[in-house]
Amino acid sequence: MSADARTDSPGLAVAKGIVRFGGHTLWEHLAPQRATSARDVPVRTKDVTREWLTAVLCHAHPGAAVESYDMEDVSSGTSSRWRATVTYNGAGREAGLPTELFAKTSRSWAQRLLLGMADVLTGEPGFYTHIRPHLDIEAPHGYHGAVDPGSGRSIALMEDIVATKGVTFCTPQTPISFDEMKNLLTSMATWHGRYWNDPELGRHDFLRKTPQTFVGNLAKFAGLKKRGDVGVQRAMAVMPDGIMAIHEDLYRALWRSLELAAQGPLTFLHGDSHIANVYKTRDGLLGFGDWQVVMRGTWAFDVSYTIATGLTVADRRSWERELLAFYLDRLAETGAAAPDFEAAWLSYRQQMFWSYFGWLLSIGRSAIQPKFQPDSISLGILERASNAILDLDTLGAVDSVS
Structure with a gap:
């Protein structure tokens, strides 16, 4: 970077x-x-x-x-x-x-x-x-x-899926069950598996960026460090004790995490797979909308973002290991060379940073920055993301890799 x-x-x-x-x-x-x-x-x-x-x-x-x-x-x-x-x-x-x-x-x-x-x-x-x-x-x-x-x-x-399927979009206040999260991860494994190490990724200009280049672009345009410092003050009431003490260290580790997101087998990424981009149809199916930030990179960037933002803190703590194992099984069924669980668990932990800094950027917005989401969504996601970073020792997971 x-x-x-x-x-x-x-x-x-x-x-x-x-x-x-x-x-x-x-x-x-x-x-x-x-x-x-x-x-x-x-x-x-x-x-x-x-x-x-x-x-x-x-x-x-x-x-x-x-x-x-x-x-x-x-x-x-x-x-x-x-x-x-x-x-x-x-x-x-x-x-x-x-x-x-x-x-x-x-x-x-x-x-x-x-x-x-x-x-x-x-x-x-x-x-x-x-x-x-x-x-x-x-x-x-x-x-x-x-x-x-x-x-x-x-x-x-x-x-227009509102007209054709009667969809409603989710927020952090929308209950997401264990089976519903499995359905989202099944879809994710489908697109990750379809484009796993696929040369086609390099043939499209709109897929040339990785999480590293995408966040780097945002940092230069929006002032990620400054906006993050503003955002953490605005969101302090919803975040756990201990997050402020390591905020500067987290920003440093974010860039190493993004370097890791551009390494290993690369695949097609949604890139913005948070809960507010998830919808439910009138028939109870869940899907992802807003495919504006598509890119290529490690599977864990998408998976960590969806689990961290989509589940309550208590449900994530209870379900995340089982959900990750489920995702890896679905990925393997596509024919992709899925990593073993321990390697995947480390990658999952390492990719939690953007669910934190992306939403600090949202709530810490400046005058020239369009409002990404209502503050209620930003705060709901930041509560979940900050707890995940502490629970999973995301900082230690990144620092453990030379």
């Missing part, structure tokens, strides 16, 4: 990004252009046209066309989100084309700056185009993805 990442020096790149993305968003506001071809990248509902929807949804079905659509802005955070209901002509209806759509775009300059500096603008478009079609898991289906690197505009057009 470079000195810049460790010291959180924002550097000239951030200033250039502010000018570049700010200039583009201002120009788009002053001279808006509507999208009409698949090459266009609309980021606002008013940019969308029937011609664009036909181009991106009907291209594989000659004669099919969008006849009408209704759109609704939903929310804005790290991305801007809207949903659409689409109707087709006879050929489109006969082809069974999707009618309930959800889009995530980079509309504001702050979103483009964050996503661009973190190198995740292409993540979700890349996932839905290149990875999702090869995975038999509970996750939204994707229909179109595009990025304009120069302006920072991006869009991922996908299934």
